[in-house]
Amino acid sequence: MDGDASCGKTSGLVWNLTSSYADQSNEASMVSATVIMFILAALFFNLNLFSGLSDASAILDPKVRIALSKALSLFLPVMSYLFSEAKNAGAGADAAELPLRARLILTWMLLVELLRNKVEVIPMQQHHGDGWHKGTVERAGRVAWLGSLVFFNLRGAGRRSVFGILWLLCAAKLVQRVTFTLVGNNSYAFGKNARLIVSYMRAPRVLLGKHGDVDSDGDDHELSLKTCRYVVMGENKLVTGPSPDGYSLTVADDSATATTTVGKIWKLAETDPFLASVDQDGRLRRLCLSMALFKLLRRSFEHLPPMSEAETRDCRELIFFRGGMYSSSSTEEEEEEEGRQKGAEDLFEVMKDETLFLSEYYHSVVPVAMASPIFLVANYLIFPAMVLLLCQVIIVLCGNGNLIFAFRSLGSDNYSVSFGVARMARCLLARVARSPSVFFSTIDLSITFLLFLVLVYEQVWELVVFLFSNWFLVSLLHGYATTDERRRSATFCWAVRRIQWVRSKMSHPDLTVKQFSALRSFRLWPPTILPAISLMTLPTVAVPKEVKHAVADYLLATATTASGLVSNGKLAVAAHPELRRLCQSESVAEVILAWHMATCLFEQRMKERPPPPTACRRDMIVATTISKYCAYLVAVHPELLPENQESTERVFQDMEEELRRTVSFWSYYIPAVAGGGHDKIINLAEKLDQALEPVQMSTLQKGASLWRSLDEEARCAGGGEDGMWKVLADLWVQLLVYVAPTAPDDRERVMGHAKVLQEGGGFLTVLWALATHTGIHRAAPPPVAVESVGCV
Known part of the structure; x- marks a missing residue:
């Protein structure tokens, strides 16, 4: 009997939800709202379901992102109109409270605003002009409009609390994104890092390993990956202040604990038992080299002075000579051939990871560029705890300060909370084949449930991508190389080992090429x-x-x-x-x-x-x-x-x-x-x-x-x-x-590669990066003879 009574209440809910369909004047509006949300929910569900767990999963395909961005730009005004129609249609029935159909549309609007983060790139580079402010104002305007719909249309304390929590999550996401951008643009480790690296490479003792000798004909220096001073992480700790041509730095010897260099990682992998055990194939060392090269290449995209001749000479020797990545000292021809083949694979793996760093830095929808243990705690533990506390404050405020009444009204004013979504679904599914009203209600509630499911999945997906990204792994290695406490920490070593094991089970994108045949x-x-x-x-x-x-x-x-x-x-x-x-x-x-x-x-x-x-x-x-x-x-x-x-x-x-x-x-x-x-x-x-x-x-x-x-x-x-x-x-x-190569002043070609990075890069972009690092170039075109034309 209790079940029948409960399903009877659900029938009343169904009647309230579908009553607007009986009104022929706004039937098209109601159907349009359902169709729009069904399409969007299906798109978001498929987008999250097939995003995959790979190194490139922090990047959303630009075609999909553009299509969804255009669709979502029209979503708010269209759904606001449909919300107004649903509100006016139910005004006569119960003027004291917002109609159920209007509340459902408002729920969809809030959930879609939360899902917008899936298609919005986190801008980590410094911006010029008003582009960043314009995007922030637009997002703030949407959140403010949704807040007005929530707090000026809902009357019940419980209903206002539930919708207020959804709106608070939208506002929190906005604040989070703005914080990412501000911190990124003003940090020496992110937005200002390209200019900082230029100053770092000009500092003494950085070029040519340990001697800093710029004489390419001399043989008294040791230039190898073990002596490479390219910085991996921690260079922001070296800044003492700005200077007329960049930044003043304190560059100490390679034993400095503030920074991690390529040479430090290479030496540690040979002397430290733990690092040697987790990096037997050299993958972690090559990943650190990719990070260092990525920082050197950023200047090409940010209108900074290109690599000097001395820098390109060093990088060329580092890769191709004296124990570099693509060199072999074996005297046996078969062993030399095998070593060269492995060296080619390693070389292109380094360059592919470098372009992946570039892609994720400039076009990521997940804050992987900031990945570190400190950021993990701040963004995924402290920030959610603060949002949870604010949610409780919202509930109390909506209950006019009455704590007991506020929390009781969550169930009394919201049927889905008191009755339960699972029980409601069973009642609807039992009658869906016999009643058109139940059928329409099932579709609407299924859309809502699907959006909630996608929202939860997106948050889990973001955390997984963050934890197993290249950025987080390099950050862990930086902490291990510069902090003695972490070397002695069994928990830290266990975490690194587990992450490495999971990454070995994940799919990793290979370097690919498109094939176009003019004949086939x-x-x-x-x-x-x-x-x-x-x-x-x-x-x-x-x-x-x-x-x-x-x-x-x-x-x-x-x-x-x-x-x-x-x-x-x-x-x-x-x-x-x-x-x-x-x-x-x-x-x-x-x-x-x-x-x-x-x-x-x-x-x-x-x-x-x-x-x-x-x-x-x-x-x-x-x-x-x-x-x-x-x-x-x-x-x-x-x-x-x-x-x-x-x-x-x-x-x-x-x-x-x-x-x-x-x-x-x-x-x-x-x-x-x-x-x-x-x-x-x-x-x-x-x-x-x-x-x-x-x-x-x-x-x-x-x-x-x-x-x-x-x-x-x-x-x-x-x-x-x-x-x-x-x-x-x-x-x-x-x-x-x-x-593949480009001239230092060829901005058109460089911007072409920046555009291709949205798709994860390409083989030519990998070769372009390698040519830029090593100074390989084309011959300058012959000058064009121009006849002088005199005035008559």
Whole structure:
């Protein structure tokens, strides 16, 4: 009988909740509110459910973030209107209290405001202009508006308390975000850190290990990872005050307890038993090196002086020489080859983690950049305790200071609290198939429950990402290296070991590349909108180890030269006059697309022949992978290439138009069904006049001619297929490294890489960072002769 009576009360609640549907005048408004919230709840649920537990999970995909931000920008005014409609619809029934439907919409508005933090980036860098203040005022305005709806429309003490607590959580989140921004912008460890690092690198005894000798020809200094003075953490403790060109620092020797350097971590890993046991594979040491390099690279994004020649020379030697990351002292050829392969993997792991630090610093939705044990206690223990205390104050204030009445009214004024959500759900589900009113109520209450569930999950997700982030792990290592108490603490060592064990079970994002083939990629969209959807349709593959090894070998060879200049591919075809003649062009994009077409055609022909030997297969993997990645850069990210973006886009569009004319309609738009039109392009190559000059050829014609020359030389006894794949592999490695560096004053290219960081970075961004650190660069373009024009 008690259950029937309780379900009878639930029926009354259902009638109050769905009574607005019976009013034909506002039926559309009520249905719209439910549909809007159902879509938003589903989006947030899927976003949290499939966010994953990986190193990159502190970053939200920019496409998803932009879409949700635009949707949420319209949410508050639309739902405010629907709230007003629901309030007016129930005014006649009970003017003393807000109608149930209006209270439900208000609940949705408060929950969605709490979930906004999932799509808002925490700005850790220093801002210029009024962008930061504008965003803060907008967020404060939303919270103030929601507070007015709560405290000026609700009458019951219990109801006002419950909604007041939700509003207090919104206000607390706002204060928390503002605090993150203020602390980040004004801290030497975050917002001011890039300029601080510039001053640190200028200080004596930092460059070239322990001697500070800037003579690159001398051999009396020891430059290795064990003597590296690149700072990992704690440099903010060295500041004594600002100076005209930066900050005045007290840089002591490497035994100083205030800071942690790369050399200190490397030495400690060899002498400390605990650290040696948890870092047997060197992953923690490489992570600290990534943090140090990340701090050096930040100046490129914040309009600060670039790395000096001495700094780039040191970093180049640190990576490629004298026991560096990509060097081997083994005398056995097999051991040296194995060591170089592992060195290539380690090198790109360091650079990938560095770009991940950059991505999470500038585009994170979780405050991982501030990760430390102190911040963990302050943000996840003390702050929630203070919010809980304020919630109790809200309850007492809503009860006019009567403590007993205030807490009793929480149940008496809120049916869901007194009756219980689980019992209410059972009553609704028992009648959902027999009553349309119960059906609509079940949907509304399910949306509310789903939003609560997503909110709880988001808080847990944020804590998990924080605890197992690279930032928190480096912070723990910094504390271990600089504090004797933590070295002796069994609890601290246990925590580090447990975190390492959990991280080993988590997925870690690999370095990947997009693959775009001009002959086989789906083109069911106009070229003008290709960049908008290509990331969702083009295949993504992990960078093969063969590619890493080949690129690292070429970088090592380039680093050993005195100039540090990279080749634009001409070096690879120096022994092949016809190939060298055909790739003459002032446009890098044209060269890339021409060689891409030739490589795709050559690959297609090789598939019709017996499998190549292992060495040739390795060169095939290098050539085809880099070819399709470079073609992707031309098609999707022309802002990353070292030439005018509009020129690159024009070259690509012209090639696409000619390709569309050469192959059939179906072969162009649906190559997977009708074929990619390889035969027609081959026929084009066979009909071309060999005496035609390259300047008279289009990009597609150059690609077809290059393929013809490759095929002819591959059939020669002296060349062979193996030799041609070696030429293609060398050429593509050189082309990829050629487009990676940027000039110190090339802000357009740097900002292009900053944009790509929103997606977690890319392979070219990794190479750009490596080139910036090591001083690898392209030759300056020849000066353009300008005729003087006199006045008549």
